[in-house]
Amino acid sequence: MNWRATAAIYRFEMARFFRTIWQSLASPVISTVLYFVVFGAAIGGRIQAVEGVAYGAFIVPGLIMLTVLQQSVSNASFGIYFPKFIGTIYELLTAPASFIEIVIGYVGAAATKAILIALVILATSFFFVDLHIAHPFWMAGFLILTTVSFSLLGFIIGIWAKSFEQLQIIPLMVITPLVFLGGAFYSASMLPPFWEGVARLNPVLYLISGFRWSFFDLADVPVGVSLAAVGVFLALCITVIWFIFRTGWRLRE
Amino acid sequence: MAAIIEVKDLSKTYATGTSALSDVTLDIREGEILALLGPNGAGKTTLISIVCGLVTPTGGTVRVGGHDIRSEYRAARTLIGLVPQEISIEPFETVMNTVRFSRGLFGKPADDAYLEKMLRDLTLWDKRDARNTELSGGMKRRVLIAKALAHEPRVLFLDEPTAGVDVNLRREMWQVVRELRENGVTIILTTHYLAEAEEMADRVGVIDKGKLLLVEDKARLLNEFGRKRLTVELSEALAELPDVLRRHEVTLSDDGLRVSYDYDTRAERTGIARILADFAASGIAVRDLSTEQSSLEEVFLRLVEDNA
Numbered sequence: 001m002n003w004r005a006t007a008a009i010y011r012f013e014m015a016r017f018f019r020t021i022w023q024s025l026a027s028p029v030i031s032t033v034l035y036f037v038v039f040g041a042a043i044g045g046r047i048q049a050v051e052g053v054a055y056g057a058f059i060v061p062g063l064i065m066l067t068v069l070q071q072s073v074s075n076a077s078f079g080i081y082f083p084k085f086i087g088t089i090y091e092l093l094t095a096p097a098s099f100i101e102i103v104i105g106y107v108g109a110a111a112t113k114a115i116l117i118a119l120v121i122l123a124t125s126f127f128f129v130d131l132h133i134a135h136p137f138w139m140a141g142f143l144i145l146t147t148v149s150f151s152l153l154g155f156i157i158g159i160w161a162k163s164f165e166q167l168q169i170i171p172l173m174v175i176t177p178l179v180f181l182g183g184a185f186y187s188a189s190m191l192p193p194f195w196e197g198v199a200r201l202n203p204v205l206y207l208i209s210g211f212r213w214s215f216f217d218l219a220d221v222p223v224g225v226s227l228a229a230v231g232v233f234l235a236l237c238i239t240v241i242w243f244i245f246r247t248g249w250r251l252r253e
Numbered sequence: 254m255a256a257i258i259e260v261k262d263l264s265k266t267y268a269t270g271t272s273a274l275s276d277v278t279l280d281i282r283e284g285e286i287l288a289l290l291g292p293n294g295a296g297k298t299t300l301i302s303i304v305c306g307l308v309t310p311t312g313g314t315v316r317v318g319g320h321d322i323r324s325e326y327r328a329a330r331t332l333i334g335l336v337p338q339e340i341s342i343e344p345f346e347t348v349m350n351t352v353r354f355s356r357g358l359f360g361k362p363a364d365d366a367y368l369e370k371m372l373r374d375l376t377l378w379d380k381r382d383a384r385n386t387e388l389s390g391g392m393k394r395r396v397l398i399a400k401a402l403a404h405e406p407r408v409l410f411l412d413e414p415t416a417g418v419d420v421n422l423r424r425e426m427w428q429v430v431r432e433l434r435e436n437g438v439t440i441i442l443t444t445h446y447l448a449e450a451e452e453m454a455d456r457v458g459v460i461d462k463g464k465l466l467l468v469e470d471k472a473r474l475l476n477e478f479g480r481k482r483l484t485v486e487l488s489e490a491l492a493e494l495p496d497v498l499r500r501h502e503v504t505l506s507d508d509g510l511r512v513s514y515d516y517d518t519r520a521e522r523t524g525i526a527r528i529l530a531d532f533a534a535s536g537i538a539v540r541d542l543s544t545e546q547s548s549l550e551e552v553f554l555r556l557v558e559d560n561a
Contacts, residue, residue: 007357008355016345086342087339096330
């Protein structure tokens with residue numbers, strides 16, 4: 001294994017993050033504060049507690065997931081798309097590095113950035129709501145699995161994209177709606193039976209449910225099912241990336 | 254000299270059906286500068302892209318330092334540095350971090366002392382903390398070379414290194430390439446500037462329509478394919494050539510002040526001695542004379558025309 005290649009990519013990508021640290025952190029923190037003000041203070045006060053959890057606290061895992069999914073996808077997709085766009089991808093393709101080493105570098109950096117942002121949002125939320133984390137180990141586990149899986153998805157999008165518009169379209173048109181409809185701000189059990197059934201087709205519901213379980217010990221679906229869903233998604237992304245490097249799709253002629 | 258790169262029966266047909274290379278066989282010797290000449294679209298870039306791993310061949314094999322570029326790609330690629338045609342560098346990173354990244358990517362442990370020496374050699378050391386976007390065009394090209402050299406490769410590919418650069422910068426690049434060769438790096442450069450090949454190369458390969466037409470020592474190529482022109486400048490204008498000179502294939506310039514004669518350097522008898530003797534015999538006063546070697550450009554055009 002050429003771990004030095006992985007480390008070089010990881011450091012290079014993290015340097016990009018730290019160059020723009022304030023923009024990287026300010027935007028998600030401001031959005032989260034706005035969500036707390038609107039949903040927590042303004043509307044949340046009129047919404048009764050969900051299964052014993054105050055509404056302001058109930059939305060914290062969903063809010064973190066919303067940002068984490070967007071950040072994972074956009075960090076990883078930009079990370080690999082940018083070298084394609086400016087032409088420096090030639091260096092990756094001529095390096096004595098396998099796809100595993102390259103992917104770990106990019107996806108590791110994208111996931112790290114998303115996790116750092118998640119921790120900042122979590123810290124911010126302590127200022128607004130009374131929060132206890134029931135299963136911190138599982139919380140960290142879900143966070144890592146989710147950021148890695150969606151960074152892998154982002155990596156695939158970055159390789160697929162041929163323009164900045166295409167780079168934006170999946171996070172905007174797919175990820176955000178799935179998070180909103182995946183129970184970020186409500187429990188699936190609050191929906192009428194038909195729509196609850198529809199909601200269960202949304203893969204993000206399983207992520208949010210599992211993550212929320214790690215906070216409050218309550219879930220829309222059994223936590224094992226959530227874990228399995230993340231595992232399947234992870235395996236699917238790894239398979240697609242393996243195929244991409246094997247065939248050189250959109251990379252090699 | 255031993256071959257550091259062995260290319261055998263290499264072919265590439267793109268998905269569109271375009272055949273970019275067909276059955277190219279070539280040995281590149283360690284320590285030489287090989288110029289690959291050819292018109293646009295001849296297959297030069299495809300050839301080096303295959304060796305470097307950017308393009309997958311449809312047939313044939315390539316070995317670098319004895320390692321197959323596909324089954325032993327790690328060992329093969331560690332030996333290679335590529336300077337691409339386009340200036341492609343991360344705009345917002347510093348020069349030093351850019352080369353550190355390249356070194357790490359190729360699996361070499363950090364060695365800032367080596368990188369310092371390299372950047373000094375390329376006169377980039379003063380700019381080590383500047384962002385790439387702040388550099389001039391010439392400096393960016395040197396950063397590309399620095400990136401390619403950061404992992405201490407034994408072979409350096411330069412794809413059209415001086416395409417679109419001004420004369421001063423071109424000379425500067427040539428100087429850099431010469432110094433690299435002195436340090437033992439094997440250099441393969443593609444170019445369509447014949448002057449560049451003539452100035453730089455030890456050997457010249459001519460590619461056209463995906464075929465390697467020849468690979469030859471530059472001097473021998475010029476000698477074998479080259480013709481020379483003898484020009485005799487006269488003190489007084491001639492209205493026409495005297496009979497004694499007409500038996501030679503000489504031409505008189507319109508102003509009557511120059512007589513020229515083209516001859517084959519390979520011929521056993523070039524005819525020069527007899528022409529000069531006839532000038533003396535005819536009493537024509539000669540002011541000066543010169544000979545001129547035909548350029549690589551003429552050699553190249555002749556080869557490509559023959560391949561048409």
